[in-house]
Amino acid sequence: MSYQDYQLKEATRRFIAYQRFTEPTMIQQAVIPYACKGKDIIGVSATGSGKTHAFLIPIMEQIDPTKDFVQVVITAPTRELALQLYRNAQDMEACMEGLRVKLITGGVEKSRMMEQLKQQPHLVIGTPGRIKDLFVKEAVLRLEKTRILVVDEADMTLEFGFLEDVDAIAGKMGDHLQMMSFSATIPQELQFFLRKYMKDPRVIQIDHEKSLPAITHVLIPCKHKTYEEKLLELLPLFQPYVCLIFANTRKEAASAAQLLRDHGYGIVELHGDLTSRERVKAMKELREQKKSYVVATDLAARGIDIEGITHVVSLGFPKELNFYIHRSGRTARTGRDGICYALYQKQDQHAVELLTKKGVQFIQKGIKNNAWQEIRVNTKKPNEKEILIETQIKKVAGKKKKVKPGYKVKRRAELDQARRKAKRMLIQEDIKRQKKERAKAKQIEKRGM
Structure with a gap:
């Protein structure tokens, strides 16, 4: 299937060509026809499956820059995610004459933002708290006529405690609202919230195994060594374009990042303990691709589009095993296959067994004398x-x-x-x-x- 199969406006076609897209991904194929008809949608798909343009393309179809009011609101749980969405939407401005897109997040002086809103944008992208503040409290952002609300990374929005802010925003919008929600998972509490506002939503869930290219999963036993010690042995064995290293906690991520810096590696650090200034610097370094190694936690990296990831390293396994699937999938982008190295210890054996039952096929390798060593997978408890x-x-x-x-x-x-x-x-x-x-x-x- 190609984008030519859809009956799209000329501006939308320009937008797709501008992105150099040729074929829609599985989530886009499932979402676009229903979203363009104004249907409420719950989209569940892994990171890297094309969720962002699954809603941006239908928005291009429905938005009308000749009408002078806010027509679409997109919320994201973090400033970094909102900024990333905004950069994609700026391409929409380049392809549709007269379209105004506004980024609304913290970190910008409120009075300055209120001054800029004297002319209402057509599309608002931002964090739930700041949008709620300017809409509900200050009443300078007018959303009563808004026709589309997109909640991006909805499960993360729930986890960060921002669902109440989204509730306050949606509650003051009209009954004519089309609501779309996209995330990697859909917890039960989130389902209850979405159905409060959605009318007979179309639930679209894409099987991760079918939506991404083949990923090689390599188990590396740490034996008597820590994850960090084994990581130092592993990194010299391959030359990545970008290597994404996942730690289970903020503290572990900060520790691993510092260790690698001490050993001369150029590192981008991405986790919740960073200051606002450090986060902005990290996102700039990611965009400019000046460094080849990124150390992150699962939540900090969720939804962030890091281009050129050739290798993923997992320092142990997360408690929520689906996060491991999301970790490994970060390397299999734009049609390429990927490789994920999982460093494991004895306490990780149960996680390996469960993931194997889920269909993850591991091969096992050791490291000896700065070289790979073939070893058999030990499935014995x-x-x-x-x-x-x-x-x-x-x-x-x-x-x-x-x-x-x-x-x-x-x-x-x-x-x-x-x-x-x-x-x-x-x-x-x-x-x-x-x-x-x-x-x-x-x-x-x-x-x-």
Whole structure:
């Protein structure tokens, strides 16, 4: 199927050509016909599947720059996501004469923004809190006649606590409103909210496995090393255009980023602990592609379009395993295949088993002497003894120490000591168990007499 199959306006066709698109993605094929007819839509699809233009193209079809009022509002849960949407919408301005698009987010002086709104835009893109402030509280943004409301990254909007702001905005819009929601997942609480405003919505859910190219999933065991130590071994083995490294928490992301800087890597850091100024700098560096390594958390990277990702590295597995699917999918963009390296420890074995059941096919490789080593995938569950030894090792391995001369020798000695301690504990437990068994046997013997 091609975009030529749709009966689109000339301005919309220019917009599509400007983006150098040739064929609609699966989510676009499913959404565009219904969205152009004014239907309410709940779109669920993975990052990188083309959700943004699934609603921008129908908006181009329906918006009329000769009518002087706000016709479309698009909300995004973060400034970075709103800015990214705004940059896409600026291409719409270039293709449709007279179209006015306005970005409304925090970080800009309110009085200045209120002055700019003396002439109402046709399309508003922004964060829910600032849009609500200017619409509901200040009444300088007029949305009573607005015909389309798009809630982008809706599940993230819920998670960040901004759903109340969207509720306040939608509640003061007219009954004629067409509402579209797009996200990677759709929690139950979000479903209740959307159906409050939507009229017989069309639910469109795209199977991630079918919507993206093949991804090679490589498991790399850390053994007695931390994720960060193994990461330092891994990175010299490939030359990425852009490598996206995922950590499970903000603290872990900040720690990994600093470690890589200390070892001479150019890093873009992307997580919730950054200041507003740091976030703006990070987004600028991402756009300019000056650095090849990005360290991020799942929520910070959600929806952010990072071009040219050739490799993804996962430092362990997230609690929500669907996030791993989203992580790996960031490398398989614009028709290319991708590769995802997953660093794992014994406690990650259950996650590996569950993902395997979901259809993720892992191959396993080791790293030895700065080279790849082929190894077999171990699907056997660790026994009690292995878990105990691994726990003792982690207590030592998890300690942060400055690198000094003889560091590796000392660390190896600490880990050997941890293993010996764990084995002594196991021997002592065996002795106690044997004593209990002998005492129990004697009691049974006495009863028999």
